[in-house]
Amino acid sequence: MDEYLAKRTELIGQDRAHRLDFGRRDFYTAESEKADGIVRRIRSAEAVSVWAADNRAAQDADDVTHLFPGMAFLTAREIIVKTELFSIMSKLPKGCLLHAHLGATVNIQVLLNIALKYPAFHVRVASPLNKTTLSTVRPEFRPLSRSAWTKLPSLTDGSYTPGTWVSLLEARGNFAFGGAEGFDQWVLAALTISPAEAYKTHNTTSKIWDKFESALGVSVGLIEYLPVWEEYVRMFLASSIEDGISYIEVRVMFFSKHMLDADGGATVTHRELMLTFDRIVNEVKHTMAQQGRGDEFIGCKIIYTTLRFIPVEDLYWYTEDCIALKKEFPHIVAGFDLVGHEDTLKPLIDYIEPLTAFVARQKEVGVDIPFIFHAGETLGDGTAADVNLYDAILLGTKRIGHAFSLIKHPKLMQICRERNIAVETCPISNEILRLTSSMPMHPLPAVINHGVPVTLCSDDPAVFGNMGLSFDFFQVLIASEINGLHTMGCLARDSFKYTCLTEDEKAKAVASWDKQWTRFIDWVTKTKSS
Amino acid sequence: MDEYLAKRTELIGQDRAHRLDFGRRDFYTAESEKADGIVRRIRSAEAVSVWAADNRAAQDADDVTHLFPGMAFLTAREIIVKTELFSIMSKLPKGCLLHAHLGATVNIQVLLNIALKYPAFHVRVASPLNKTTLSTVRPEFRPLSRSAWTKLPSLTDGSYTPGTWVSLLEARGNFAFGGAEGFDQWVLAALTISPAEAYKTHNTTSKIWDKFESALGVSVGLIEYLPVWEEYVRMFLASSIEDGISYIEVRVMFFSKHMLDADGGATVTHRELMLTFDRIVNEVKHTMAQQGRGDEFIGCKIIYTTLRFIPVEDLYWYTEDCIALKKEFPHIVAGFDLVGHEDTLKPLIDYIEPLTAFVARQKEVGVDIPFIFHAGETLGDGTAADVNLYDAILLGTKRIGHAFSLIKHPKLMQICRERNIAVETCPISNEILRLTSSMPMHPLPAVINHGVPVTLCSDDPAVFGNMGLSFDFFQVLIASEINGLHTMGCLARDSFKYTCLTEDEKAKAVASWDKQWTRFIDWVTKTKSS
Structure with missing residues (x-):
């Protein structure tokens, strides 16, 4: 049996010999070994306390979140930030x-806050913005030269003509769907990928790339x-x-x-x-x-x-x-x-x-x-x-x-x-x-x-x-x-x-x-x- | 440029040299080369005609099927069987x-049909079977010796006591949820994995194994x-x-x-x-x-x-x-x-x-x-x-x-x-x-x-x-x-x-x-x- 175990250890060693962390002693210390042990213990403990907290009774519900270590990031993010392992x-x-x-x-919120400091920024949409189109119509941003600044009150006003520029500050302040906060949510949704998009509506590489490219395209208007x-x-x-x-x-x-x-x-x-x-x-x-x-x-x-x-x-x-x-x-x-x-x-x-x-x-x-x-x-x-x-x-x-x-x-x-x-x-x-x-x-x-x-x-x-x-x-x-x-x-x-x-x-x-x-x-x- | 392309061909060759189909001429013929070409053409054509038929307009709907070659089998099965590639x-x-x-x-239907020929087969459930429990309560099958055969009319009758055996033929004939056909559907659901289970309610290795083991466990009663x-x-x-x-x-x-x-x-x-x-x-x-x-x-x-x-x-x-x-x-x-x-x-x-x-x-x-x-x-x-x-x-x-x-x-x-x-x-x-x-x-x-x-x-x-x-x-x-x-x-x-x-x-x-x-x-x- 000892012979078997020795052969086994040798084989595992050979198999892992190319790993970047194999046989590395250049910066390992007794202290770092201790820290490694602590981290492994925390990971094991949280595998149970955090990632096995899944409610099995809810399995047959229509929208189930399946928890496990390394699960889909957009769903896990709020859980991850609370873990001890993440703090490390x-x-x-x-x-x-x-x-x-x-x-x-x-x-994105930081970017938007920067842009809001510049009155040159304007925003427009290509088609009417209402409750049903809110999730599909994307903003387009552009800083205009002073002579082109507009006085239109809002993107969501009935009188708004799609394709015309509205001052970013005005558009945000007069946003019909939740005011400034609603406006920011709308912009955030356009500039980030949501769990529903990644894991449901756009759940293929080709579809999620559509959303991804759209997000990058919109943000260019704020950054460049x-x-x-x-x-x-x-x-x-x-x-x-x-x-x-x-x-x-x-x-x-x-x-x-x-x-x-x-x-x-x-x-x-x-x-x-x-x-x-x-x-x-x-x-x-x-x-x-x-x-x-x-x-x-x-x-x-x-x-x-x-x-x-x-x-x-x-x-x-x-x-x-x-x-x-x-x-x-x-x-x-x-x-x-x-x-x-x-x-x-x-x-x-x-x-x-x-x-x-x-x-x-x-x-x-x-x-x-x-x-x-x-x-x-x-x-x-x-x-x-x-x-x-x-x-x-x-x-x-x-x-x-x-x-x-x-x-x-x-x-x-x-x-x-x-x-x-x-x-x-x-x-x-x-x-x-x-x-x-x-x-x-x-x-x-x-x-x-x-x-x-x-x-x-x-x-x-x-x-x-x-x-x-x-x-x-x-x-x-x-x-x-x-x-x-x-x-x-x-x-x-x-x-x-x-x-x-x-x-x-x-x-x-x-x-x-x-x-x-x-x-x-x-x-x-x-x-x-x- | 020719030199680059030659090096490229050589590199690709080296990279693929270990493949089981590399340099194999032992059973390749002019005819089989032709057939290989036909199959590649059919695959390319169906990549468009079958697997790109996805309705992008439906993206934001709640339950989207995303088509692509090699997609999840349980969703794709009915599409696969109609393809030319599958016929080959x-x-x-x-x-x-x-x-x-x-x-x-x-x-499973074939297995059930075999079992139905044997009047010794009985079936029971561990808890009451009604509309709401139909998808979670599983049947248990067992052939009983003649002395133990029962005369109970149904699994779904109000008088049924969970845990007692009912003749398979009786239980199927008197099944309150769609008769014999409904019974077979119920058995099939217990013995197979549905798309909803694999891709929604049990969408982790650990959860789907629960269902998998349950299915195997139920079928043993029919097979052994x-x-x-x-x-x-x-x-x-x-x-x-x-x-x-x-x-x-x-x-x-x-x-x-x-x-x-x-x-x-x-x-x-x-x-x-x-x-x-x-x-x-x-x-x-x-x-x-x-x-x-x-x-x-x-x-x-x-x-x-x-x-x-x-x-x-x-x-x-x-x-x-x-x-x-x-x-x-x-x-x-x-x-x-x-x-x-x-x-x-x-x-x-x-x-x-x-x-x-x-x-x-x-x-x-x-x-x-x-x-x-x-x-x-x-x-x-x-x-x-x-x-x-x-x-x-x-x-x-x-x-x-x-x-x-x-x-x-x-x-x-x-x-x-x-x-x-x-x-x-x-x-x-x-x-x-x-x-x-x-x-x-x-x-x-x-x-x-x-x-x-x-x-x-x-x-x-x-x-x-x-x-x-x-x-x-x-x-x-x-x-x-x-x-x-x-x-x-x-x-x-x-x-x-x-x-x-x-x-x-x-x-x-x-x-x-x-x-x-x-x-x-x-x-x-x-x-x-x-």
Whole structure:
């Protein structure tokens, strides 16, 4: 029997030998082992006290909520925030956020509050707004130049002509369905995904993407206005730091060639955006340093993105634009990507000529802008979206956004392991966008066991409600008996490895993270031991 | 560009080199290539004509059916049966059925019709049956010895006392809720899983297992009566042959030490069951040979199973019983397994002593009964059910039932590849029992690409409605752009490799299958070309 048990332990060890947390002693201590134990005990206890509290008697009711660890996030969110395990994940130093789209990173109510400060903002609807259309008619926002400001009283007045602009402040104050509060609810519903949408009315990847794209489309009207954008970027950085994120490579959309200026004119160039962005990041770093928290925030770079539906020949303009920005702002431009719904938009192979030309041009002009491609964000097996993984890797992608279907590709997994190509996994995004129904069904545990490098990311937290990285860390921790506090620590600490920072910067960043980790472990053992 | 495309083709080739259908020319012909093309065209056409017929306008309705290829089986079934693709999968020669539980293999209405021929059958309910309890109160069936037959008129009469037996014929004829038809509906609902149960009221693995176990429990009362059992086994074999299955290793439950005889007495021993089983299989083979269809049915062996909740020491009785049966019926006993819900019942490691003793005893007495264990039928990561995979493999399992979580285990996948341990994948079962929400989320495409040997199985078709193997083949074919008719052919043809047949028998069986395949390909190209 002893012999059997020894063989068994050996086999389990071999099977788990590729895990990122296997045999790692570099930052484990007696204290962190203790904290890991505490967290495992809390998880087990809450599995019963929180996640088994399900009312079985209600099974035959029409609308049942099925509780379990790692369940659908939008339904679980209010439960998650009350758990002890979440309080721990909130405090955990997260390392880097390497996959988030700037346009969906700030809480919608916060964004709306920023916009409300600018009387230039107007809003319109394309068809009459009444009780029955309230849930389907979406607002469109735009800051107008002063000469175009209107005096219409309301969107919901009988005299309103669809398509005409109403001042945001007026429209909100005179909203017939619950006044300002009702207006905010209406905007929130348009800009976020509800549990009913994700899990009922739009319960397929294709349908939920319709709502997702609609939400992003509406929010652009509020964000792409320089005065708002400045505050928006500042809020994004502040809330990320608050969540324990110390470094960011954020995807910024450069599809529009100009952003609106303070007077509503389309005059703000990409260069001016970069100057503004640079200034804000420096201000935030300065403020943090003044507060003695300098090691909590290393910085934020930009991954230049445009949309994967542009005509192939248009991509040449964007890659040249990206090169120009990289030359002037080498410390800000981290990489290049094409974004949008892979299942329906153009595959990478369609853009192969401008993309390879882009690589050649970089060599010519002496810049280095790594591809950091979205690829394999799909349930398809052998579809164009799935096949994007081959092109991303052949084009030398530094990381892969999502790579949800990577688990189907043994050779590509091997390449990712060998070349340290990290997968930017966005577990909550994948679940809400219906690639997986819950965390236990997500391929992440398999990807981790196969030794593919991974970082956890939030993707579009403003739409999904997973602000920061705490929720994604929580969902991953709770859905596996193997993962523990050390696993989450490894995920955070290793994230620096996959960034565009220099080796020196990485080493410094990890040293800073180690200090935060020590403080965190100390806090866990002091306050959470039961 | 040519160079890029060449590298790309090479990479895709390397990535798919482990697939069971890669580079296989052994049974591909110009004709079969043509048939493969026809099937791909039909699949693409039906992806639009059938699976995109979804009414988007109905999105906001409360109860939406979301159509897509590989969608939830219970909702899709009526659509599937009308497709051209299904008509092709129905005709495809399936090879072997290697994972099915005998007690859930015959259509419930057929089973009920068999039982109705025996006046010994009685039925009772544990609590009053009325309109509101109709969906929750389950029938219990039992054949009574003649002296115990009752004269009560009905289960639904006001005078009925819960717990008392009523003649099945009387109870059915006098059923207050729709008469005989209503009675059958009530029984069917108890013995099968409905879409509402799987996808709404019991939409977690744990809840749907409650219903699943309840259904199996009720059906035992109808099946474990020798006169019914005989007809039942015959029906199972006939319907399997009809579906193109030519060889079966079926799991038979030996938990009860005796089955009921014609007079309702618990006197039928396991040995008598084997004698009956042997006789029926021989009769069926004889009939097939007489019809000149001898090569369509090779036979059916039994995998001896008991339940994974029995006290550890009780297992010794079962393993001795299994050895005794193997000695007398070496041509029937194919293997040994423990069954039941892995997430909640005892893990294999608990039974390690009797199981290793069983292996030693087999050597002593000179028999060979391979383990063919269920393992990893779970969403757990590192849970006892997931860890069962290690023990199954260490104990030398010949195949693995489900191995749903195998994709998380790189070392075990390697061992399965090296030792040709096939995974008995039950895609529809996994989906209905909520391990996956749909076929595109199932790990099977990943398992296939990683080169792990696979066979497709139906598990409990009477409960799930996936009679035969046509539905499982259909769901796998439709959910992948890589899979084609050749893939399905490889799955069928290779299934013989993983059986307990001798090498000679396997070769003969494959030769027979090849003949069926040729006829099938001929039929596809003649009748399906458009």
